[in-house]
Amino acid sequence: MRKVLVIVYYWPPAGGPGVQRWLKFVKYLRDFNIEPVVYVPENPHYPLVDENLLSEVPNDVRVLKHPIKEPYAWASLLSKKKTKTISSGIIPEKKPSSLEKILLWIRGNLFIPDARKYWVKPSVKFLLGIIEKEGIETIITTGPPHSLHLIGLELKKKMNIQWISDFRDPWTSIGYHNKLRLTKKSQKKHKDLEKKVLTNSDKIVVTSRTTQMEFEALTNRPVKVITNGFDEVLSPLQLDSKFTISHLGSLLTGRNPITLWKVLQELVNERPEFAKQLSIQLAGVVGEEVWESIGQHGLQSYTNQLGYLPHEQVVEVQQKSQILLLLEIASEETKGIIPGKLFEYLNAKRPILALGPTEWEAGRIVQETKAGISLSTTDAPALKNVLLDWFEQFKKGGFSANSIGIEKFHRRELTKELVNFIVWESS
Template sequence: MQKVLVIAYYWPPAGGPGVQRWLKFTKYLPEMGFEPIVYVPENPSYPIVDEKLLEEVPEGIKIIKQRIQEPYAWASLFSKSKTKTISSGIISEKNPSFLEKLLLWIRGNLFIPDARKFWVKPSVRTLSKIIQDEEIKIVITTGPPHSLHLIGLELKKSHQLDWIADFRDPWTSIGYHKKLRLSKSAQKKHKRLEKLVLSSADKILVTSNTTKKEFEAITTTPIQVITNGYDNEWEPTELDKDFTISHIGSLLTGRNPKALWKALSELVLENEEFKKVLKIQLAGVVGEEVLKSLEGLGLTPYLKHLGYLSHNKVLELQRKSQILLLLEIDTEETRGIIPGKLFEYFSAKRPILAIGPTDWEAGNMIKTANAGIVGSHSDTDTVKSVLLDWFDKYRVQELNCMSKDIEKYHRRELTRALANYIQWELS
């Protein structure tokens, strides 16, 4: 089989959505005639850990590990609670402290493109020998962190190989870049590195059509959209007895769905039966402003904050919930963001209530799949009307989801598209 070197930062036991994409690609690539060799850090600083994901690592896969210098280790000496927030590039509060502002300035201006930049040179040295020993002709880098693309860039300069740069998220247009307090020179350096990577790679992978369009304005390098997906098969599950509305993943200030909380608060006051069975389930990190919004509207008694759940528990929660909640920040920059959980929501076959920006790519996918309703952050009346309609169906056990044409998002089918893309690049 043709060997493919995959350079990744997020790998089990890392939790969260960033690890799933290449964990699943490497699972199915051998079926398509490719042997993945995975290169990951030996001592990473993961904001979320899910030990259960180690059980999903494909048996027999070759994994090479290299030590990495993690600046977030010393940042934790100052504020352990802030470290995870900074490492994900997001400010969770509207009024960040002086320390958080300082750490973000350091992150944005001294660590370009990100804090894993110190892994580039030692990785190039290690991988150069491996490329020769293993006779590797295909290298794939996946970011963020986008420092990993600089590894691919250097390897491309010194070896005869095909390099594919996979962007799970955009680079300079990602929303949190505006919060990193970047100087003008730092902004220019990010832009320069982004263009250099996009122009030097042989092929580019992206997860949304919006990102593809954005990159096409920067480079003529071929770009392929391969979304994230799901890898579990649907099975009949007993639904929650309560009217559960469940959100999976981080729910920080920017995604706070105030229109939804207001609609739920009004329904609780107006409908005694609704009040008795409502349950709001939030799995993952929840921002203080979100909790304050719920408290201010009298919804705290209906909240069940589950914290971080293992991936297996998440799948079970999705299948049992009456309604699944998908949220995105209401900005132009987020129109192309397609949360990885969307595809597992599809496979759970429960109605999706999505609230996000106008012309949201994920929202359009939900409409196409007939998998739910898409609303805006300001439209309380529409959200309330939808909830009331779904509640009436829930009461007579007829709240169902008739999603269609989602098989194309199965990880095996997505890997088949990846294999075709790699093969086309070799021809």
Template structure:
């Protein structure tokens, strides 16, 4: 067995996609000769929680915890709603209040690379003591928050250990980075830290081909693409929705509002008599006010069902029972690298996937490779409308389905096999 110290911020009872990547690796590591030791904050600020994930942590896994000082807790006294939104990544397109502008400025310029940077020094001291008494062979840091990579850098230097930096999302090219109201000096600090991490780690892991291309311009270190994935389940017994349900699982941020989709659905409803009665838009997760406003504007309010945040188990049922699964990404060059965790669970549901996002998105590559759905840019309105009408006709005939291929390569177990091989190789 090779002992690997995994440093991650998100861990059960955290909810949402951020926690699932390393939870699932840890779950299967022992099968592939890796003994994981997990280091997480003792008192974290999780905007979303899902207690069902706690049952997935293997009983034999050693979990180390150390307190973290959370700036978001202090900011919450000023504005709990805004604090929760910003810490969740929801930054409104509308005119921002003085308070919101101030919070973003402070977040971007006083906490570099992020609001958890205060956890770095005490964590390094704690882990130095631990490693001295309980040696490990490899350190793995997972970001965001990217400040955790600074912990890995210090431990690598102190013990000459192998260090793998795992990027679930990009750093300075992530879509919300420009919204942090950074000064030129702060922007430079972010980029300098990013480059230092990329050139100091022994290996880099990313979740998308585009991120690999971007990082390869900054470092000559080996970069490996290991995507997120899905958990194979034999317990699912799908019962397809009787209505023409189009379900989106997960947060819909303001900038991710698919106005072209609502417009097309509205047009079809006015042109096809039965469509308005059969259509059901299912939204599960945190939804911004702008999205609801758009849905109402296009006359679809009565067709929309908002479930709020649902547990992971409930999300899986929704995915398997829906007629069509919606995958929406911000139409921006900065989001081409994003492969949301839900795309892989969508694949495992074997339902048609309708994705809308930027040209050149890695999402399109996955859907094309697996023949699991279609991808459109918002400019392709006519093609989008034609596709929905085709699927609606198939729904009426009872033949709406998808013939996916090669989905098994994205199972969590297969991806863990790949990650374990990398850990042994580095």
């Protein structure tokens, strides 16, 4: 078998969406004659932990570990709560406190490209001998954190290997990047590092067509779109008896669906039957401003905060919910963001309500697969009509999604695409 070294930061017992992509690729690579060797940090700082995911790591896959030094322990001396919040990606929309300004400035300007930068040099030193000894011809780095791409960059300089960089999210064009209080010098450094990675990678993998076009303007290296996907074969479960609208995953403040809260408030006030049946479920970290907004619209008594759930429970909630809520910030920068949860939503086969920017790629997938409805975040009349129509179907007991063509998003099919890209020889 051809050996491939996969360099990842998020790996079980890490929780959250970042771990799923490469955990599943590794699961299926051997089906296509690729032997994965996985390299991960020995003592990482994971904002979310899901011990259950350890059981999904194939028993016969080699996982190499090396210590990592991260600054979050030092920063938490100032504020453990705010450090964990910012490290999880939740940046306040309201005017940040003085401490938050300091933490954001430090994160953006002292830790470039991110707080895992101190793992680069020791990792390169550790991996050089292993790559040569094992006869590894291909390495794959996946980010964020994008500092892992710098490991690939250094290894590429020193060895005759194929390097593939996988971008689960964009680098400098992602929405929160502009909130890191970057100096002009820091902005330039991020851009320069991004350009170095893109021009020195042999091949590049991205998760959306938007990111593909963005990167193709910066490099002549081949850029391939391989989305995230779903894996489990699910048995049908009994649906919730109430009209549940569920959001799974961190609900960042910028994604706060104020128009949805406003429309739900109107429906609760106008229709007693709707008020009796409504149930809002939020699983994962919820920003303070989001919770405040729910309260301002009189919806807290209808809302159940489930907190962080293990992945297997997330899948169960998705299957039982009447509506699955998919949200994104309405901006030009986010139209190429395709949340990993979308594909698990597709697998759950429950109607998806997608609220995001115009020409949102995730919304287009929802529409093309007939898995639900995609609307602008501010289109209150259309949103109200959709909810009323779905509620009427719910009352009649025939509310379901009749999606089509979702098989191509199964993790095994996506792994096949990845392998074809690994072995493909560019002219």
